[in-house]
Amino acid sequence: DVKVTQSSRYLVKRTGEKVFLECVQDMDHENMFWYRQDPGLGLRLIYFSYDVKMKEKGDIPEGYSVSREKKERFSLILESASTNQTSMYLCASRDTTYEQYFGPGTRLTVT
Amino acid sequence: GQNIDQPTEMTATEGAIVQINCTYQTSGFNGLFWYQQHAGEAPTFLSYNVLDGLEEKGRFSSFLSRSKGYSYLLLKELQMKDSASYLCAVRSNTNAGKSTFGDGTTLTVKP
Numbered sequence: 316d317v318k319v320t321q322s323s324r325y326l327v328k329r330t331g332e333k334v335f336l337e338c339v340q341d342m343d344h345e346n347m348f349w350y351r352q353d354p355g356l357g358l359r360l361i362y363f364s365y366d367v368k369m370k371e372k373g374d375i376p377e378g379y380s381v382s383r384e385k386k387e388r389f390s391l392i393l394e395s396a397s398t399n400q401t402s403m404y405l406c407a408s409r410d411t412t413y414e415q416y417f418g419p420g421t422r423l424t425v426t
Numbered sequence: 427g428q429n430i431d432q433p434t435e436m437t438a439t440e441g442a443i444v445q446i447n448c449t450y451q452t453s454g455f456n457g458l459f460w461y462q463q464h465a466g467e468a469p470t471f472l473s474y475n476v477l478d479g480l481e482e483k484g485r486f487s488s489f490l491s492r493s494k495g496y497s498y499l500l501l502k503e504l505q506m507k508d509s510a511s512y513l514c515a516v517r518s519n520t521n522a523g524k525s526t527f528g529d530g531t532t533l534t535v536k537p
Contacts, residue, residue, distance in 0.1 A: 346523075348524075350527075355529060356529065357513070357527045357528055357529035357530055358469070358513065358515075358527035358530075359527070360524060360525075360526070363524055371524075373524065374526070405468060405469075413457060413459075413474050413517065413523075414471045414474065415459075415471070415525065416471075417468035417469050417470070418468060419467070419468050420467075420468055
């Protein structure tokens with residue numbers, strides 16, 4: 316079974332803090348994705364990576380950055396957290412086929 | 427880019443059949459996904475349609491018409507556990523095959 320894990324299920328941070336969300340997959344997948352999910356807005360792609368050290372902007376990259384130093388790990392970074400970044404963050408991975416496997420999600424609250 | 431539309435909410439009765447529609451406009455189409463997401467959980471893969479027609483998988487079937495930009499998910503013999511959000515997503519044939527998600531349809535199954 317494919318396993319995608321995220322470092323925290325729930326996280327509370329203050330405005331202006333630097334936030335790291337970690338995602339690890341154990342199936343040697345090349346492609347990894349970060350989404351945020353908000354009521355009424357669905358899943359929106361923030362960044363994705365198709366190889367180590369490679370990254371591409373998704374639909375809403377502003378205010379975020381990512382890091383992929385190792386194939387199994389894809390990190391999402393909020394350089395200076397703001398209240399409008401309060402959301403559910405979902406990581407996913409995919410091999411060369413089509414199915415994305417999602418992690419359990421991190422519910423981030425920025426106060 | 428991609429534009430995906432699906433109904434926000436649907437209600438159906440246990441044991442019945444329900445059809446959830448999804449329409450899309452796309453600049454590059456590779457295939458269409460359906461995911462199921464229970465409240466507070468990560469999305470899980472249901473189906474992926476690349477060619478026109480109906481694909482059946484147990485109680486769930488998915489249909490695609492590429493010329494009409496239209497898909498539906500058909501759920502038969504509804505069970506209470508089918509109450510969930512159903513996400514339609516279109517995979518691009520460019521941009522490293524990234525997927526764009528609709529806002530999801532929340533299905534409530536009543537006894």
